[in-house]
Amino acid sequence: MATWIWILIVVLALILGLIGGFYGARKYMEKYLKENPPFNEDQLRQMMLQMGQKPSQKKLNQMMHSMQNQANKK
The missing domain is CATH 1.10.20 (Histone, subunit A)
Incomplete structure (x- = not known):
């Protein structure tokens, strides 16, 4: 396979991982703060x-x- 295809796959995986991680962490923190209010x-x-x-x-x-x-x- 050509090198540019591997680079494209890595870049897409990185972008999808960042987006998924952001929304996953956001959802987790919302749930945590709802169950354990800060005050x-x-x-x-x-x-x-x-x-x-x-x-x-x-x-x-x-x-x-x-x-x-x-x-x-x-």
Whole structure:
């Protein structure tokens, strides 16, 4: 077989591998972040305390709800 055919096959395999890897990694990360959200109530409470705010349970619930809604929209 001619050398240019092998070069074409390698380039096509590389391009398909990059595209497949990108979408596979993206799908995996979306699933991971949906199952393991980056923030929980304790972390939000600590963050609010560090900013000098006194977090009430109502405020924490509102923030968690808004973060979940934002994650679901994506």
